[in-house]
Amino acid sequence: MAGPAPIEQVRADVAILGGGICGLWTLAHLRAQGYAAILCESGELGMGQTLRAQGIIHGGLKYALDGALGAASQALTAMPARWRASLQGERAPDLRGARLLSPHQYLVAGQGWGSRLAGLFASKLLQGRVAALDAEQIPEPLAAALGPSARHAVYQLEEPVVDVPSVLESLAHANQEALMAITPEATRLRYAAGHVAGVDVQGPSGQRLEVLCEQVVLCAGAGNEALGRLMPTGAAPMQRRPLRMVMLRGALPDLYAHWLGAGTTPRVTVTSHRDSAGRAVWYLGGALAEAGLDREPLAHARAARDALATLLPGVDLSACALAVLDVERAEGRQAAGLRPDGPVLHHADGVTLLWPTKLAFAPLVAEQVAARLAQRGVRPGHQPLPDTRRWRRPAVGVPPWDEVTAWH
Template identity: 35%
Template sequence: MTQTTLNTDVVIIGAGIAGLWLHHRLNDMGIHAILLEHGHIGQGQTLSSQGIIHGGSKYALNGVLSKAAQVISTMPARWKSALNGEGDIDLRSVRKLADHQLLWSKDKLSSKMVSFFASKALSSRMQRVEKREAPALFQDTGFKGTLYQLDEPVLDIPSLLTKITEKWHSRMLLVPKDSQYHWQRTRQKVGIVQIGDMTIHAKQFVLTAGEGNEALLQSLGIKQPTMQRRPLQMVLCKSHDSTQPLPTIYAHSLGSGSKPIATISSHQTQQGETVWYIGGNIAEEGVGKSRENLIAEAQQLLNNILPWFKLPNLDWATHAVNRAEPKQSSLTRPDNAFIDSQQNIHICWPTKLALAPDLADQVLKAINVDSIEKQTYDNPDFPHPEIAKPLWDRAF
C-alpha cells in the first residue's frame, strides 16, 4: 500500500456549513487549510435545513428578548453583506429564495404580543404587513388573521454549497467512509492524523462534523465536551398534479404558544415542482411517530392553519434529522455557536445555519491566525467530495 503524506496549516473535519465557511475564510487569508469529508458535502444537517437565516425573532414570541435571540440578532446582516459581495465571503451568486419571511396567525394576535412586536426591541426586525401588500395566499378574503414580515432572508442551500465550495474545492479531501482516525501527539499537542494510507501533518485541527464529532472525540480520547442529539421529523409535500402547484410561502404559523405551530419553506425540485418543507412544533412532536400518523397530522394541521386555502391532492414524505449540539441540561437548545479548544484541537458545533460566520470568528481567534507562518504546500492529486443531492429530489 502506497503511503501519502500531506502537510498543511489547519485540518478541518466535516463539510457542513460550519466547516465550509471556516475553510473558505482560512484559505482566503492565505492560511493553508484542508477539509476532510467522508461522504457528500452538506449531506447532514446543512441540506436538512430550511435555509432560514434566523435573526432571533422566533425565539422572542413569548414576549421576552432571550439570550438566544440577542446572540443571533446580528447574523442576517452578516449574511446579507456576504450576499452583496461585501462580507467575509463573496456569496453574490447564491440564490435567495426570499428577502423576508412572514409570520402569520389565522386569528387576531393578543394585544400583549402586538405591543411586543411594535416595541423598540423588535420593531426594526418585524413590520406589520397590510393585506393589499401581502403575497397572494394572504390576500384571499378568507384570511382574517394578522401578518408580519421578518427581516430574515431564506437561501437556496444547494446554490450556497456550490458557491462556498467552488473556490477551494481542490483543498477538500474525500476520505473512505469507514476510515479510522489515528492521532499522534507530541507534548500534548496533536501533530499528525493518519487516515488509512494517508498521513497529514498540521498545526491545528478543527472538528466541525456535526454528529460525526462524537466518534472523533472518542478516537481522540476526549471525554468532555459531550454531544447531545435533538431529533426532528420534518414533513414534505408537493402537489400530485403539476398543473396545480403549491404557492410559494416562507412563513411561521403562530398559535397561542411561544413556538411556531409550523414553519413552511418552499423549494424547487429539478423538475420545477414546488415542495413545502414543514418544520416547527410538528417536527419536534413528530419524533417517534409513524410516517403515516405524522402525515395525517400534517394534513390536518395545514387545513387548520390555512382554512381559506383549498389544498390540491398532495404527495407526502417525512425526513428524520438530528440536531447535533454540545450537551445542555435537560437537552435544551444552546444559545450560541460553540467551540471548546483543547491545545490545538478545536471542537465545534454551529448549532444553527445562521451562526456559521460567528463560529468561524471564534475559531480564527482560538487558533490565533496571526501567529501562523504562511507557507506554500504541494498537494498530491486526491479525490474530492461532491455536493449531496438536495433533499427535495430524493425524499419522494
C-alpha cells in the same frame, strides 16, 4: 502481496474534518485571512444536518416572543445582515453564486397574539427587523386565509431564506483545491508532546496522507462523537434532538411563513423549494416536526397536511404527494437536553470540536475558530496550501426532496 500504500506528508495551518455549512464557511474564512487550511469529508458535502435545514437565516425574533430578548435571540441578531453581506458580495466569503429564495419571512399571529406582538415589535431593539402589514400588503395565500381579520395578524420578518445546496456549491467551488474526499475508517489524530500535531487520513482509493498542522477542527455534526473519541481527553459531551419533517409536493405557491399557536414556538414553519424536476415542494418544520416523533410516519404526514389545510383553506393540498424525513440534530450537550443558545465549541490540546446549533451561525463559528487560532499564536501566511491535486474532491449532496424516494 502488495503492502499498504505509502504515506504522503503535507503541511498546513489547519485541518478541518466535516464538510457541512460550518466546515465550508470556516475553511473559506480562514483561507481569506491567509491560513493554509484544508477540509476533509468522508461523504458528500452538506450530508446530514446542513442539507436538511430549511435555509432560514434566523435573526432571533421567534425566540423573543415571550417579551424579552434572551441569549438565543441576542446571539442571532447580527446573523441576517452578516449573511446578506456575503450574498451580495460585500464580504468574504462571496456567495453571489448562491440563490436567495426569499429576502424575508412572514409571521402569522394566532388568536390572542395581535396586541402582544404589536407592543413587542414596537420596541427599539426590534425596529427595522419586523413590520406589521396592512391587509393590502399581505401576500396570497395568507390574505385569502385570514380575510377581514388580517389586520395586525401578519408580520414581515427581515430574516432571509437561502437555497442551501447553492450555498454549499458556491463555497465548494471557491475552495475546490482545499477539499479532500476521505474514508472515515482510517482517520486518526496525531499527537506530539500532548498536543495535536496533525491528522492521518485515507482516500477512497487507499492513498494515505499525513497532514501536519497546528489546529484540527472537528465539525462533523453527529460524527463528532466518534471523532472526539480519538482525542486523549475523549469526546466532548453531545446531545441529539430528533425531528420528523414533512414534505408536500404539488401545485403549490411559494410561501415562507411561521404560524404561532398557543406557545412561543411556531406551530408550523413552511419554506418553499424546487426539486430536481422543477416541482414545487413545501418543507414543514416548527413544533409540528417535534410533535410527530410518536406517530407513524405516513400518519404524521397526513396529520400535518390536514393541519396546514385548516390554516390555508384557499390552497388545495388534497392532490399533493407526501413524504417524511427524520432529522437528528447534533448539538453540544446542555442541561436537561435544552437547545443551546448559540454555537458550542470545545477546545482541547489543539483540537476544536464544534456544533453550530443553527445554519445561521456559520459566520460566527468561523470567526470564533479564527479567534482561537490567534489566541494560540497561530498566524496566517507561514504555510503554502498543500498540493492535493491527486485527491478526489467531495461532491455536494442532494437536498431532502431529492433524497427521499418514498412519496405517497
